[in-house]
Amino acid sequence: MKGFLSALALATCYGKFSASPLLIEERQSTGTGTGSYAPAGYTQDPTLTGHTIFAPKKVPAGTKLPVLLWGEGGCSADSLQSAPFLIQLASHGVLVIASGTPKGSGSTTAALMTAGTDWIKSRAGTGNYANVDASRIIAAGWSCGGIEAYAQYWDSRVDSIGIWSSGLLTNYTMASLLKKPMFYFLGGSSDIAYANGERDYKAIPAGTPKWKGNLPVGHGGTYTQTNGGKFGIAGGYWVDWLLRGNASASSYFTGSRAKNDGWSVEFSNLDKIAVTPI
Ligand SMILES: *[C@@H]1O[C@H](CO)[C@@H](O)[C@H](O)[C@H]1NC(C)=O
Numbered sequence: 254m255k256g257f258l259s260a261l262a263l264a265t266c267y268g269k270f271s272a273s274p275l276l277i278e279e280r281q282s283t284g285t286g287t288g289s290y291a292p293a294g295y296t297q298d299p300t301l302t303g304h305t306i307f308a309p310k311k312v313p314a315g316t317k318l319p320v321l322l323w324g325e326g327g328c329s330a331d332s333l334q335s336a337p338f339l340i341q342l343a344s345h346g347v348l349v350i351a352s353g354t355p356k357g358s359g360s361t362t363a364a365l366m367t368a369g370t371d372w373i374k375s376r377a378g379t380g381n382y383a384n385v386d387a388s389r390i391i392a393a394g395w396s397c398g399g400i401e402a403y404a405q406y407w408d409s410r411v412d413s414i415g416i417w418s419s420g421l422l423t424n425y426t427m428a429s430l431l432k433k434p435m436f437y438f439l440g441g442s443s444d445i446a447y448a449n450g451e452r453d454y455k456a457i458p459a460g461t462p463k464w465k466g467n468l469p470v471g472h473g474g475t476y477t478q479t480n481g482g483k484f485g486i487a488g489g490y491w492v493d494w495l496l497r498g499n500a501s502a503s504s505y506f507t508g509s510r511a512k513n514d515g516w517s518v519e520f521s522n523l524d525k526i527a528v529t530p531i
């Protein structure tokens with residue numbers, strides 16, 4: 254994709270800061286999420302090559318699931334790298350389409366993430382996906398996966414971008430063009446992506462709804478902690494608000510709760526965000 258480094262180059266830039274699959278597995282704690290739609294888990298669909306779907310195990314009749322696209326750290330093709338975090342987000346009533354397969358090897362690309370959008374757009378509302386509402390989609394990712402998410406910005410089907418422990422590695426001018434709501438979850442000054450994320454946040458034009466939080470945990474975040482740790486808590490409120498349209502979840506970001514959880518917070522124009530409850 255023009256304007257973005259190849260997945261391989263990106264994996265080299267941010268990749269060395271993500272733990273090896275073995276390490277991740279050792280650190281990874283299990284959990285099935287704490288959201289209103291827990292328990293959540295993951296599955297694959299043979300018609301969706303190279304991806305993994307995280308969702309509530311049972312969806313109550315009448316409930317619709319909005320969609321989150323996710324790219325892993327290092328653009329890793331192991332979709333279980335941040336499984337506790339993704340299960341937590343799914344338990345809030347979201348269909349997560351993660352790039353990569355369980356324990357998969359190699360790298361993913363921004364184009365693979367776009368393929369997830371194509372796939373769910375053609376299935377939402379019918380068959381096995383009758384309870385999916387793909388009229389609201391957020392693209393997000395950790396580290397190199399965040400760069401894959403940035404690349405979805407130009408896709409009119411994508412409403413908002415979530416940058417997790419990441420920031421642009423090249424062609425920084427893109428940040429000055431961003432108009433869709435942008436959320437940054439960074440790991441504080443010891444996060445290798447901290448300077449890039451801070452720079453992007455500052456470059457976003459006046460008027461764009463944006464939020465940035467720093468939790469001083471470094472580049473590894475808390476994705477592999479039980480239910481995704483504090484990143485999972487913030488992520489739960491984020492999808493409640495931006496995908497499910499639960500406006501009261503916004504106070505986590507604008508009031509004292511994120512701060513009480515240890516996040517250093519900056520934001521502007523968040524009052525412009527209006528999401529119809531799903
Ligand atoms: C840089 O990004 C902008 C906006 O995404 C794009 O229009 C431009 O083509 C990119 N430049 C290069 C050299 O890739």
Ligand SMILES: *[C@@H]1O[C@H](CO)[C@@H](O)[C@H](O)[C@H]1NC(C)=O
Nearest residue numbers: 289490493499500501502503
């Ligand atoms: C909406 O968010 C609030 C605050 O996070 C939460 O207490 C409430 O349960 C949520 N409502 C629904 C329907 O999920």
